[in-house]
Amino acid sequence: MITVGEILCLPELNNAIVRAGKSGLIRKIRWVHVIDTDDVGLFLEGGEFLLTSGQMWPKSKEMEERLLKSFLRHQISGILFATGRYLSECPESVLEFGEKNGIPVIKIPFHVPFVKITQAIHQEIMKRQYKKIEMTARVPFELLEKLQTVNDYSAICNILADHM
Secondary structure (H helix, E strand, C coil), X not given: CEEHHHHCCCXXXXXXXXXXXXXXXXXXXXXXXECCCCCHHHHCCCCEEEEECCCCCCCCHHHHHHXXXXXXXXXXXXXXXXXXXXXXXXXXXXXXXXXXXXXXXXXXXXXXXXXXXXXXXXXXXXXXXXXXXXXXXXXXXXXXXXXXXXXXXXXXXXXXXXHX
C-alpha cells in the first residue's frame, strides 16, 4: 500500500494542496474511488482515497453530514476535490471534518484528469504489492515456516540469527 503523504510525490499530484487533516497523511490507501453519488458509503470497504469534482456533492447539511459519517465509518484514507468548476473551494464542513478526524482533504485544479491520478496511484499500489511478493518468494520456505510459528520478537531474532 501507499500512504496519502506518499502520493503527493507523484507527478500527477504536483498541483495538489493539502487543505486539512495533515495528521492523517500517514493513512494507507487501499484503492482509489471516484464519488458519483451521495450514498457512496454503500460502495466503500475501507481505506479508499476518494476523488470528487463536487458535481454530486450534497446540497443539504443533513445529506452532507450523513455522507461524512459514512466516510468516517468506512475509514477512508482521504478525499481529493477537483476545484474550479462545480466547487470553487473544498467545502468548509469537509475541512473541519478532515481536521477533526485526521483525514486529509486535498484540492487540485479541475483540469487534472482523474484517470491520470487513479492510474498513477493504482500502479504504485500494484508495484509495491509485486515487490512484496517477489521479496517473499526469495525467503527460504523453512525460514518462513519457523517465523510463522513464533509470537515474540526475541524468538524472531533468534531464528534470524540462526539462519544467518
